[in-house]
Amino acid sequence: MKSLAKILLPAVLVLCLTSNLALAQPADDPATCDVTVTVDPIMEWSAASYGPIALANITAQTDTPSGNANFTLYTNCNSEISADNTVTAQLSSATDTLVTEYQLAFDGDGVTATGGTDVGTWTDYSTFLGTPSAVTHVDNDGAAVITLSARASNNAGEVADAGAYSATQTLTVSWTSN
Numbered sequence: 001m002k003s004l005a006k007i008l009l010p011a012v013l014v015l016c017l018t019s020n021l022a023l024a025q026p027a028d029d030p031a032t033c034d035v036t037v038t039v040d041p042i043m044e045w046s047a048a049s050y051g052p053i054a055l056a057n058i059t060a061q062t063d064t065p066s067g068n069a070n071f072t073l074y075t076n077c078n079s080e081i082s083a084d085n086t087v088t089a090q091l092s093s094a095t096d097t098l099v100t101e102y103q104l105a106f107d108g109d110g111v112t113a114t115g116g117t118d119v120g121t122w123t124d125y126s127t128f129l130g131t132p133s134a135v136t137h138v139d140n141d142g143a144a145v146i147t148l149s150a151r152a153s154n155n156a157g158e159v160a161d162a163g164a165y166s167a168t169q170t171l172t173v174s175w176t177s178n
Helices: 002-023
Strands: 043-045 066-075 078-083 099-106 119-124 133-135 143-153 171-177
Touching (some): 066 078
Antiparallel strands (some): 043 066, 066 143, 078 133, 099 143
């Protein structure tokens, strides 16, 4: 029995040491990879068209109904907004036209948030944004909500023909700088 123990004990020790060596985990071996991307200057409306601005009915010569719609401009650069100054932007029917005026407002001031200076004075469609309105991008603010307001009225001393009137105002954003 002593001789069996002399043979088995070294064999068990060899097996234990060998199994520990075989079960050892390899060290972690990290690899790195640099990832890059470039974001180009972007300026785009969140939609190609927006819901209509439906003004209240004109029921008296002095009525001046107004309404508005919000547009979202996504931008990471400075830009400017211009408007359509053609008769397409004037409220008209098959037989008559109305005095058509517009305003523009920004949710940001171009200093603390992306935006610009409001055009708060009612301006005739033919001169509205004749000088484009600047939009200044502020870092970490890539969207500006822009409110287009429209107002209709009769020409002075007249009442327009009865019927439905419509117009399409197109706002165009153009790049100016990064």
